[in-house]
Amino acid sequence: MDTGLLLLRVALAALLLGHAAQKSLGRFRGAGLEGSATMFHALGFRPARPMVVAASLSETAGAALVLLGAATPLGSAIVCGTMVVAAAANADKGLWAHHGGYEVALTYGLIAAALAFTGPGAYSVDAVLGLAAPPFWVGACAVVVGAVAATPLLLRRRALLRRSESAG
Template sequence: MSVGLLLLRVLLAALLFGHATQKLRGWFGGSGRAATGAIFEQWGFLPGARMVLVAGLAELLGAASLAAGLLTPGGSALVVGTMTVAAVATSVNGFWAQRGGCEVPFWYGAAAVVLAFTGPGPWSLDAALGLRWSPGYAWGIAASLLGLLASAVPLASRARILRERRTTAPQGEDPAGV
């Protein structure tokens, strides 16, 4: 189980790193901050470039926390919050990633929840520093709720912006721009 938790943490962190740097730097075939900011604005996240920075930094901090196994419930909460926002924004395309759906952010968030419940395992900085996250269910619930609560702020702002667009958009136009 120790190796499995280490692999889960490191692989998820690597994917989150790639996901963040696609947005922030245009690495791994990503669009970079300006182009991703335009997409964020279409989705109702304003100002787009700033929201890309917030999302990318949250993903990087969550990835670093999970990779190192340091303050794991906090890292999990960061990932849950960021991925909840991403999943809601992409859910208009359905679930599966091949259609631009929310499958990827759902999976990343779900994996972070699993780590919040299990803890990082013995091969982690949390273990080396004597930080114990037991009982795991309490920390898992707390990390999940904190992430969901944090996602409420950008999602509420997005909902307001999309409502405003609907009232001013010409008939038949999609206010989310998707």
């Protein structure tokens, strides 16, 4: 089980780091900061450039914590919250990624949530500190904190989109 949790953490962290690098640095055929800012603006996340930076930093911080298995519930909460925002931005396109949907964000968020409940396993900083097997309530709190942290951003986005629709 510990090897499986390590593999899951490494895979999730690598994908999140790549996703952040696409957004902020233009790596892996990504749009980079300016291209991502244009997309964020169109999606209603304003001011767009700082939002891209915040999203990239959140993905990077969450990925680093998950990868190391350090403060895993916190890392999971960061990833869950970031992925709630990403999923909401693509919800109108449906589930499947080939239509621009939220499939990827949902998958990353669910993996992070699962890690919040299971803990990172024996091959982790948390295990060295005796924190590798969190109680159920810690996992539940991580998921709730992630969702609650996403809420103000989503409410602001909704208000900005409504304002744009009524002005245009």
